Amino acid sequence: MALSIAVSTKPSGAAAPTLQAQKSAATRARLIEATIRCIVKYGYSRTTTPRVAEEAGMSRGAMLHHFDNGGALMQAAIAELHEKRLQAFRRSAESTVHEVGTLVRAYWKQVSSKTFIAFHELALAARTDPDLASILVPVQVDFRNRWYSQAIELFPEWQNERERFDLALALSQNVLEGMAINRLTHGIDDAMVEPILRDLERQITALKPAA
Amino acid sequence: MALSIAVSTKPSGAAAPTLQAQKSAATRARLIEATIRCIVKYGYSRTTTPRVAEEAGMSRGAMLHHFDNGGALMQAAIAELHEKRLQAFRRSAESTVHEVGTLVRAYWKQVSSKTFIAFHELALAARTDPDLASILVPVQVDFRNRWYSQAIELFPEWQNERERFDLALALSQNVLEGMAINRLTHGIDDAMVEPILRDLERQITALKPAA
DNA sequence: GCAAAAACAATCATGATTGTCTTTTATGCA
DNA sequence: TGCATAAAAGACAATCATGATTGTTTTTGC
Numbered sequence A, B: 001m002a003l004s005i006a007v008s009t010k011p012s013g014a015a016a017p018t019l020q021a022q023k024s025a026a027t028r029a030r031l032i033e034a035t036i037r038c039i040v041k042y043g044y045s046r047t048t049t050p051r052v053a054e055e056a057g058m059s060r061g062a063m064l065h066h067f068d069n070g071g072a073l074m075q076a077a078i079a080e081l082h083e084k085r086l087q088a089f090r091r092s093a094e095s096t097v098h099e100v101g102t103l104v105r106a107y108w109k110q111v112s113s114k115t116f117i118a119f120h121e122l123a124l125a126a127r128t129d130p131d132l133a134s135i136l137v138p139v140q141v142d143f144r145n146r147w148y149s150q151a152i153e154l155f156p157e158w159q160n161e162r163e164r165f166d167l168a169l170a171l172s173q174n175v176l177e178g179m180a181i182n183r184l185t186h187g188i189d190d191a192m193v194e195p196i197l198r199d200l201e202r203q204i205t206a207l208k209p210a211a
Numbered sequence C: 001g002c003a004a005a006a007a008c009a010a011t012c013a014t015g016a017t018t019g020t021c022t023t024t025t026a027t028g029c030a
Numbered sequence D: 001t002g003c004a005t006a007a008a009a010g011a012c013a014a015t016c017a018t019g020a021t022t023g024t025t026t027t028t029g030c
Helices: A019-042 A049-056 A060-066 A070-095 A100-111 A114-128 A130-154 A162-186 A190-207 B019-042 B049-056 B060-066 B070-095 B100-111 B114-127 B130-154 B162-185 B190-207
Strands: none
Touching (some): A019 A049, A019 A070, A070 A130, A114 A162, A114 B114, A114 B162, A190 B162, B019 B060, B070 B114, B070 B130, B100 B114, B100 B190, B114 B162, B130 B162
16 A cells, blocks of 8 residues: 555545534544554555455445545554554553553553554554655654653652663563564464563562652 | 465575586575565565565566576575574574673674564564465474574573573563564664663573572 | 577566546435 | 435556566586
């Protein structure tokens, strides 16, 4: 699916709440979800417009009526993925106790989701695809920034020892994401997941100042 | 580059040391190296036969004379990458002192190489490409097995506490590979590399029984 | 030298994907 | 009830990668 940069999605203004607009929005959502599913199923490079249309259960012509081109659809899918990540992210930050163990498990669950699979497909493709990168990188930066800010809010008492704090964050990120990706690629690791999670928890707790 | 499974590379028997055979082998090597460079530069899905031919500085026709089809070339490239990894791997196991720090650094250097980039491109593509997976998975399994065996040889005194040993190995693998991939995808991490490496060393040392 | 084989180059037909354009269907509002 | 408009489907040409085919040059072995 070729990316045409600097394309804006079809509906410019806030649509009136007419019945057609609702239907249109639903169809657009269906297409976006189908795109994400295709990225997970076939990978980014094999996510083609015919495949997405088939996955969404509609003709390619109908699909191109809602999105000017494949790139616009991909852009919308990226925005949706970003939203999903932020949402799952906020949920785990709000509802749970601010305990290291639960937070580690929450992020592990997050990187075990299809959303993360799709995101990594995009991220790796963006490495060699400048057009995709120009869309994806700002999203990644935004996510990273929010991640960091959220962590600071969750652990205010930790801000005196910024070095240890940063190390704990970087460790969590690299271990969990690394483990998720490793599981994607060679599959074989399931037995070690629990021990590693426990070790990571233990280590973060050790880095954290006593409450 | 479509993969045609179950194709064998052209030269069946051990070639006589004729001039043509040498030239042929050199050309084949050039093509394989060009393929690997293309995977790194353009990613797996954009590694097409015209691009490889251009990268190798020869016509596509010439290229298809040395490899029956694109898949055969990709298969040869995978074998070459496997060799490269094993080679770098043996070097760090043989030449260095069997010290945790040096070994961690050695593997970190290894996952920072273009060989690893190419391998990860292939590994992720194989997730959704059964033909590629059928070629790549055995190679991955073989590497993993050798990795494990090598580690056992390097640390015989550790074999009484197999759980800690396995944890140390899994940690090393996930942290280092995860960090390498993270650096590939969002780039931003360089400042944390050193602290994480040091922490990993410290942790492995803690898991290891006193010599 | 010379014929055979290999290396190399160029072209062709096929299939897939993309974006545009036209046509058909149905939906909402006067 | 009509009719204007959006939704949906299909047809279209252009582009690109692929493998096969054919032609040309160079090397090998007799």
